[in-house]
Amino acid sequence: MSLQPDDKPPDAPVAAPRGFLRAMIVAVLAVVFVAVSIGFVGFISQLRGAETRPAHTADGIVVLTGGSSRVSxxxxxxxxGYGKRLLISGVHPTNAASDISRSLPDNQxxxxxxxxxDRSAVNTRSNAAETxxxxxxxxFKSLIVVTSNYHMPRAIVELSHAMPDIALIPFAVVGDKWRDEPWWTSGATVRLLLSEYVKYVAAEVRVRLADLGLDLMPDLAEQPAGSLPPHKPATALAN
Incomplete structure (x- = not known):
C-alpha cells in the first residue's frame, strides 16, 4: 500500500498577485501617458503661429530676454506708442550699453x-519678481508682455502669480523657423517644446500650491528691497 504524504504540495508561486501588480503598473503608466499627451496638446494649442499686434495700448511693456528678436x-x-516705458528683463550682466545701441540703431x-x-533676473520667476x-x-496697471510664443504660457503663469492686480496683454514673438516648417518635423523644436512643457507644468503646480499656502520656495518679489541690487538707469546696462 502506497503512503500518501500528509502535506499537500505547496501552491504554485503567487503568480496572480504579481500579474495584478504588473497590470496595475501598466494601467497607471498608460493613464499618465494619456494625461501628459493631452496636456501637451493643450499646451501646443496655446502657442500662436503668427504675431498679432495688441488690440489696445497698456501702461508699460516688458520683454523677457532669451529669444531671437524679442527686444527689437x-x-x-x-x-x-503701445506703452509709456519698456522694461528689458534678464539683461546679461557682462553686456555693455553699446550692445543694445548697435542692435537697435533706429531707436536711440x-x-x-x-x-x-534689469540684469538681476536669471529665470522666468525672477523676471516676474523684477517686473x-x-x-x-x-x-502701472497694465503691461504688454513680449516673449517667444513657446515661452508665453509659463511667463503668463509666473507674471500673473507675481502681480494679480496688473492686467497682462501677451505679445508672442514667432521665430522664423516656427513659421517656415511644422514644429513636429524638427527634432530640436520638439525637444524645446517638451522641455518648456515640463517647466510650464512645474510652474503651474508650484503656483497652485502657493495659492493654497504651500509655497516651499519664498517668492523673490517678497524679499525686502534692500536685499536686491539697486535699480540702475537704462544707460548703464544692456542686453
Missing part, C-alpha cells in the same frame, strides 16, 4: 528716455 519687437511696440532716442534694464517691482514703482 518690444522696441517697435514702444515706438508705436527711445533707449535714452523710455527704457529700463512686479518695476510696475508697482511706476503705478
Amino acid at each position: 519687437d518690444a522696441m517697435e511696440l514702444l515706438a508705436d 532716442s527711445l533707449l535714452g528716455c523710455c527704457v529700463d534694464l 512686479r517691482r518695476w510696475a508697482h514703482e511706476r503705478g
